[in-house]
Amino acid sequence: MLGLIYLLLCFGVGWAVCSCVFYDLxxxxxxxxxxxxxxxxxYLLLIPAWFVTGVLAVTWPVYIVASLAAxxxxxxxxxxxxxxxxxxxxxxxxxYFKRIKNGTKVSLLCxxxxxxxxxxxxxxxxxxxxxxxxWSTFM
Numbered sequence: 352m353l354g355l356i357y358l359l360l361c362f363g364v365g366w367a368v369c370s371c372v373f374y375d376l377x378x379x380x381x382x383x384x385x386x387x388x389x390x391x392x393x394y395l396l397l398i399p400a401w402f403v404t405g406v407l408a409v410t411w412p413v414y415i416v417a418s419l420a421a422x423x424x425x426x427x428x429x430x431x432x433x434x435x436x437x438x439x440x441x442x443x444x445x446x447y448f449k450r451i452k453n454g455t456k457v458s459l460l461c462x463x464x465x466x467x468x469x470x471x472x473x474x475x476x477x478x479x480x481x482x483x484x485x486w487s488t489f490m
Contacts, residue, residue: 362402390466391470
């Protein structure tokens with residue numbers, strides 16, 4: 352359960368970092384290099400970027416704090432206890448200023464129904480693959 356919370360926190364921190372540093376990133380995912388429209392949901396591109404950014408932004412401080420707390424009995428516990436609340440506060444402050452105060456809305460699917468069907472089929476296939484891999488790994 353703690354691992355799931357850690358992964359969700361990585362997604363949240365990745366979103367916060369990307370929306371603070373690259374504030375116009377979602378509009379860049381809607382067009383090609385020659386300014387033609389892409390008919391996919393921008394979140395098919397943004398969610399992996401948020402995950403990678405968040406994992407890097409959370410794990411680096413954890414291991415830096417763990418190396419500073421190397422003299423303790425459990426340095427990773429100390430590091431996670433220090434970094435996870437700080438990351439949660441960073442996400443909460445960014446969420447407040449970006450979503451609640453500015454009132455922007457999130458649309459996870461694109462406007463074209465044919466593309467939405469393809470995205471949902473892709474999501475279903477990826478979920479099925481993940482379930483099969485997890486089932487075969489843990490059984």
